[in-house]
Amino acid sequence: MIHLEKRPTPSPLWSYLTPLIAVVATMIAGGLMFALLGKDPVVAIRTIFWDPIFGEFAFYYRGQLLVKAGPLILIAIGLSLGFRAGIWNIGAEGQYIMGAVFGAAVGLAFYPMEARWLVFPLMILGGALGGFLWAMIPGILRTRFNTNEILVSLLLVYVAEQILASMSLGLLRNPDGAGFPGSRNLRQYESAANNELIAGWGMHWGVVAAFIAVIFAYIMLSRHVMGFNVRLTGESPRAAKFAGVNPNRLILFCLGTSGALAGLAGLFEVAGPAGQISIDFNVGYGFTAIIVAFLGRLHPIGILLAGLLMALTYIGGEAAQASLGLPAAAIQAFQGMLLFFLLAFDVFTNFRLRLGREIST
């Protein structure tokens, strides 16, 4: 007989091991799936995990890894603060959209003035503000009326999508676009463009911001009293109360920070890789970042690695589609397996596997 026994405290060893085991298990199960689809599993796994970093075209893919990982890390860092304190912002996708809309609107308002020193910093502020304000809606509703921030933040994603569509068709539409939806291309507007800092490297200001966020989050969580409050509230809300943590302020802080970071990610994306506000500007970074946050154990360094890994499965997955003819759904299933195995093996962090008969109490 096999049974699970709860550990007195979560095992630190397992909490580090599970992501690695999950990756290995995903490779095995995914390889099996690829084999069933009639593809060589070794080649497929190599195409996904190896070629983007070390293969023939790695000089291009490495940069793309940063482009893809940047927004994921930036958003996930913000989310992880709230998740640690038990505050669930599920609507980062909406805050990401609003950041992009606000930031792009600021940039477009100045068009065609050439003043990068003024326009770009203002756009960054606008982006952060857009995400922050959008996250304040569930925040204030929670602190004032005790509504559920999970539902409110999630539903506001759909509102944000409608606003995005309206902006691309109306207020922010490119007046020279022959009636087609979508704003001017910000990448072609020198003062607003968030181009690669070094051509071909993929490193743009959003990636820089992601790295800075990782460092700040690390310092905050390990050294600053606010980080202590966040961790304390997550681990023991009662103790936090006795320690004088104001729960409402903490809620607003966590939601506001994650909103602002998601907004920044949106701004850097719209001014850089995406280039313009369009109806389907958002492609799910805000939701994928939730996976990244958990895959990274809500730890800043872990999130950094998890963001890069997630980006790798996207980039490699696309490469496998084009070069091996794998269907898109197989790649999505592959990514799903990663989360599935992570959650499955996570059991061992809190439980111990015991062989033999359960001792009845």
Added chain:
Amino acid sequence: MKKRTLLAGVAATALASMSFAGSHGDGPVKVGFVYVGPIGDGGWTYEHHQGLLAVEEAFGDKVETVYQESVPEGADAERAMTQMALQGADLIFTTSFGYMDPTINVAAKFPDVKFEHATGYKRADNVSTYSARFYEGRAVQGHIAGKMTKTNKIGYIASFPIPEVIRGINSAYLHAKKVNPDVEMNVVWVFTWFDPAKEADAAKALIDNGVDVVLQHTDSTAPQAAAAEAGVISFGQASDMAEFGPTPRVSSIIDNWAPYYIARTQAVLDGTWESVDTWDGISTGMVEIGEITEAVPADVKAEAEALRDAIGAGEYHPFTGPINKQDGSVWLADGETASDGDLAGMGFYVEGIVGDIPN
């Protein structure tokens, strides 16, 4: 600063040199396709994929094809195209409007690779555009819809308010109105090309509203299923969707890209490829009218086929005046036909359609 420009120069050279490495003299011509939906959508992407298969069939081992499906429009599309170009594609078809800027960006980096962008308006020396005059097919659908409706309410599931979609709505409405002056057009905007759940909801909402003919400008077959359940009629979109005949699907617009894809691949093989802007309709077969089923009375069927043939022969233009805009101002005088420029940028409803184009 200097160091940065130097590095940028190195990277640019690397990118340029690989574009040369990408194009190979002998060996098969590599043709890439970037799809916005899954190849099994049964509509838009399915038909483009049929085009890919036709290219394979026509050229055998003289070509090699690659494709990537469900590619989001934006930064991801740019990567998908770059990837194909890096892996040696000679000709890349990007098959959604939203791929326009990414196509232009990637094409600038790979001057030796030919690009073909569907339904857009930006061209370059190595970027062609192509589209089909779907509005010609919509005229035939509108005619059948106007004759078939008993509630005098026609529903239209529209994707995005871009000129292509608005043209279709106007064309269908004008021809329904022509045969049935009492007809009303209800438009629902779903803001997606492919989302079976949303499309089905839109169809149900229209049907609940008394609509008994459903037209769609989205790519899945979900509205067909909803129409079948409710016992109303519908039209196949982009693909024949014949499996839903004889009802609810009474006819369809088929996008037949195969001849175009074969011709363009041939041009690359011959070395005669040039940047062009193609906009073909029923006359060249790029737009086909799927079989009109027995659910449609014989006389209506004959009229619809006559309309199709007149458009195909160039005897009749679906936008022939007098036509007023929704606000009552004159668009086309009596006997005047719409210019391609007007059609390409169409951003208004014609007189009689109720409601606003969302913005």
